[in-house]
Amino acid sequence: MKRCFISRAGALLLFIFSSLASFPLQAQEKVQLKEVKIEGNLRVEEDGIRLHVKSRAGELFDPPTVDQDVKSIYRMGFFDDVRAELSPDGVLTYAVKEKPYIREVKIVGNSELSREKIEAAFGVNPRTVLDRDKVSEGIEKVKKLYTDQGYVNAQIEYGTSLVENNQAVVNLTVDEGKRLLIQKIAFEGNKAFSDSELKGLMATKEKWFLSFITNRGVLDQDILTNDVAVLSAHYYDHGFVDHKIDEPVVLRRRDGIEMVIRVDEGEQYRVGKVELGGDLIDDADKLLKKVQLTTGQIFSGGRLRGDITNLSDMYSNKGFAFVQVDPRTKVNSQDKTVDVALVISQGPPVYFNRVMVAGNTKTRDKVIRRE
Structure with a gap:
């Protein structure tokens, strides 16, 4: 006699209607909620679940709102399954199935790496909710731990066994393989x-x-x-x-x-034209003398980076702290040269307002400022 919709992984999957086919759909959509209940929770507090529920007693049944409630409850990360059921008398029930709680993590097969190192890399600990995605991530971290030590063929397998009170034991089986350098x-x-x-x-x-x-x-x-x-x-x-x-x-x-x-390797290129553009604080020829890249020499990305740094420092010393030097290169494949243009944007000048001196007990501020 109930109508229910079931959601897993936060996705609305199914609408099931009761055998009351003659009951008008419009009437079902206008059912007033008499009560909103939470069932199936063992460790998760009901109040915590209700923080994620927007459906309220006294309001009309609204499928999109219930759908969002189911997704929101699932996103809490504590449940394997979340279901919503509506009874003919207006009782809306959210039935949850909690994920198992990890009682113990067992590790077997390790001899070259200690249990403590593996546990630290695995990152899945007892007294936490069993999250299979985190288990998979932890296994990859353990594999990397072995690879970083030269055990590139190490294999990690895991399984879970359920015990009483919806608790689980996580079993890691390690096949270290031979260390390869x-x-x-x-x-x-x-x-x-x-x-x-x-x-x-x-x-x-x-x-x-x-x-x-x-x-x-x-x-x-x-x-x-x-x-x-x-x-x-x-x-x-x-x-x-x-x-x-x-x-x-x-x-x-x-x-x-x-x-x-x-x-x-390709071909070795030399420097073609070297130009400066943008905001120039001096004559271009004078500024070019500060540039290490010169026409005819073997092109060097390191020298180019050095030129950018030198020009930036030069402008900063002139008060342009926000200067930007944009390197623009043009590769000429025919003559195997690289043309370089350094376009400078000096930005606004920066001025000192006040110089504050602190910590001086024997020397006056004005003496320090003068020096």
């Missing part, structure tokens, strides 16, 4: 720089005889990604403006890891 880092396509020179720029290193102490040779994807950026900056600073560095290929061998980094 980087045996070799090789480059392909590099001509301007040797393998040893490029490897010297990288934080990722090949293993050595003290790796068991220093962790040298461990593969860390975040560090490796930064290494690729460092290599790219090195090529750019030496005029290879259209170079490409592929994502490193990691080959897992029986006794270790081999890494291959493919480089397409």
Whole structure:
């Protein structure tokens, strides 16, 4: 005899009508709510749930409002299922099914990493609500913890077992695998720089005889990604403006890891025209003497960054604290040159109003200001 709609994950899924097909839909829509009830909660306080309910006794039954109530209750994060049911006499009931409460986290199979380290990375603790999304995130963090120690083949599996009072035990099973370190880092396509020179720029290193102490040779994807950026900056600073560095290929061998980094150096470019524009506080030729980039030299991104800093400092010392130097480059592929234009926006000048002196007990303010 009830009409109910069921919602999971906050989405309205189903309307079920009673066998009273002759009961007019318009009349059902105009049912006045006699009571709004909460059922099924064990640990979550009813008052806390009601904070998320807008349907009120004495008001007319409103499906969109009830739908939002169901979604809002679900978004609290404490429930696996939320249902709303309306009885013919106007009693609206929100029936909730609480997520299990974690009684214990069990970890088996670990020998190289301590339980404390794994628990800290996992981040899912007893006496909290079982959130499967957080469990999945925690497992990925545990895998990264193992990878950062060289156990790149580590596998983590989990399961849950329900016990009394809607409580759960979370079981983590660890297969650490064998520790693999980087045996070799090789480059392909590099001509301007040797393998040893490029490897010297990288934080990722090949293993050595003290790796068991220093962790040298461990593969860390975040560090490796930064290494690729460092290599790219090195090529750019030496005029290879259209170079490409592929994502490193990691080959897992029986006794270790081999890494291959493919480089397409492209052509080396030189500096073409160098110009200044925008707000100039001095003659352009005089300002250009402060610029390191000169026509004909090998283009360098590092020198360009240095020129931006020098011009910014020069303007700041003249009172233009908000100066902006916009570097505009034009790559000429035919003659292998890069034209550079530094466009300056000086911004408003900044003036000192008052100079406040504090902490001086023996020297007068005016003496300090004079100095």
